[in-house]
Amino acid sequence: AAQLVESGGGSVQAGGSLRLSCAASGYLYSDNLMAWFRQAPGKEREEVARIDTGGGSTAYVDSVKGRFTISQDNAKNTVYLQMNSLKPEDTAMYYCAAFNPVLPFEMVVGLRTAGFAYWGQGTQVTVSS
Numbered sequence: 001a002a003q004l005v006e007s008g009g010g011s012v013q014a015g016g017s018l019r020l021s022c023a024a025s026g027y028l029y030s031d032n033l034m035a036w037f038r039q040a041p042g043k044e045r046e047e048v049a050r051i052d053t054g055g056g057s058t059a060y061v062d063s064v065k066g067r068f069t070i071s072q073d074n075a076k077n078t079v080y081l082q083m084n085s086l087k088p089e090d091t092a093m094y095y096c097a098a099f100n101p102v103l104p105f106e107m108v109v110g111l112r113t114a115g116f117a118y119w120g121q122g123t124q125v126t127v128s129s
Helices: none
Strands: 004-007 010-013 018-024 033-039 046-052 058-060 068-073 078-083 092-099 116-119 123-128
Touching (some): 004 092, 018 033, 018 092, 018 123, 033 068, 033 078, 033 116, 046 068
Parallel strands (some): 010 123
Antiparallel strands (some): 018 078, 033 046, 046 058, 068 078, 092 116
């Protein structure tokens, strides 16, 4: 069955770092678009970063550029989100998502988000000031 399993959330103080991991079933991972989203209480879900696991290209929302890095490990079918210089406004539930493998995609954060058909269970990130 299609599966995304996240780990790595937690609580840190502002300025700290966390790394999130998302292990994916093989067919969801290979040559596909994967992304990290977040949703804070009372706010809409927001795409944070995306990666083309086939070519390695990445894209980020402006608010995390220079602080967050999305990366991949092909041997483990895993996508990571390294989060540095965390701010209280980064507090949210973070979700890993995989695009429908049969659909085309572009490397623009926020584009065609309806195509993300597979979701992880979410991992909480809390940043205190």
